[in-house]
Amino acid sequence: MSLADDLATLRASARDRLSAATSADAVEALRHELLGRSGELTMLLRSLGTAPEGERPALGRVANEVRGEIEAAINGRLETLRGEDLERRLSDEALDMSAPGSPVRVGHLHPVMTLMRDLREIFHAFGFEVYEGPEIETDEYNFELLNIPPDHPARDLWDTLYVAEPGSVEAGDPRPAVDGTILRTHTSPVQVRAMRALDLPIRVITPGRCFRYEAVDASHGFEFHQIEGLVIDRDTSLADLKGMLEEIARPLYGRDTRTRFRPGYYPFTEPSVAFDVACLVCGGPGCAACGRTGWMTILGAGMVHPEVIRSGGFDPDEVQGYAFGLGPDRMTMLRHGIGDIRLFFSADLRFVTQFPEGR
Ligand SMILES: [Zn+2]
Secondary structure, three states, X not given: OOHHHHHHHHHHHHHHHHHHOOOHHHHHHHHHHHHOOOXXXXXXXXXXXXOOHHHHHXXXXXXXXXXXXXHHHHHHHHHHXXXXXXXXXXXXXXXXXXXXXXXXXXXXXXXXXXXXXXXXXXXXXOOOEEOOOOOXXXXXXXXXXXXXXXXXXXXXXXXXXXXXOOOOOOOOOOOEOOOOXXXXXXXXXXXXXXXXXXXXXXXXXXXEEEEOOOOOEOOEOOEEEEEXXXXXXXXXXHHHHHHHHHHHHHHHHOOOOOEEEEEEOOOOEEEEEEEEEEOOOOOOOOOOOOOOOOEEEEEEEEEEOHHHHHHOOOOOOOOEEEEEEEOHHHHHHHHHOOOOHHHHHOOOHHHHOOOOOOO
């Protein structure tokens, strides 16, 4: 029998065998049998070399035609089987097109993010815009420009995480990077960045993450959030600050919330104050949550120190301003009665899903 006859036989048999295949698996097996590396067509093509030279081009053409036909027949058969399968499932009612779909799980914001977004809305109503700064800072912006020179005792308040010199950690001798690169210990460096970038009047809030080398416990994390507020203008006073904070406490803690100012200390404000609201747990008489004082401190604030105004590129004799810093983590703990700050960074959905947005 000649190669031409063999090809004709294969052509006919492939067609019959494919129409007899009743599953996708059977079709795939046939694909292997017919077209695989040692498949029937491949074997015939190998014997092409033994055919008379004059006939080879014509035989080659026929072989290619047969391959194309078989491939098309395989794809057609698979298509048909898929259609039949769908029809069968529909008629069996195994697939009920009218049944409700399975619910898609939609995520939501972390409770701290929800609170920060709420704060952003409140401050927006007071004309504040959001101004963000880098989480990796220089010693200059984090300390020096904020009136905290290298020998200032206030530096002891913050255990700073330094970014190591490249390669020094692997070498077992981590040295702080020469340019004093650190993870910012507060959002205050953004005060100077905002003053240098923006025109008067400046009215910004600077939400973001901060980092300190803390012994981690239920109320301290090495990673936490702050929202800093900054107002710089030609005619601002401590009275403006007090009035605004009292207005902001209302939407946060209720219309009748009692508030108070008391002296505080920060190197970058002068004078500095702490802003308290009546205890959110006991409302005044004193309890364990407020240390029996009846008050809870919700933020620190003050008039921006003249040195910091100067760092920002303004003349402190001409402009003044005030700044305040809030702790969104603690505020979120109070809002929801959460007892352990470590839960915020636990990445545990069982925790996060307890606080859907809008609560
Ligand atoms: Zn209390």
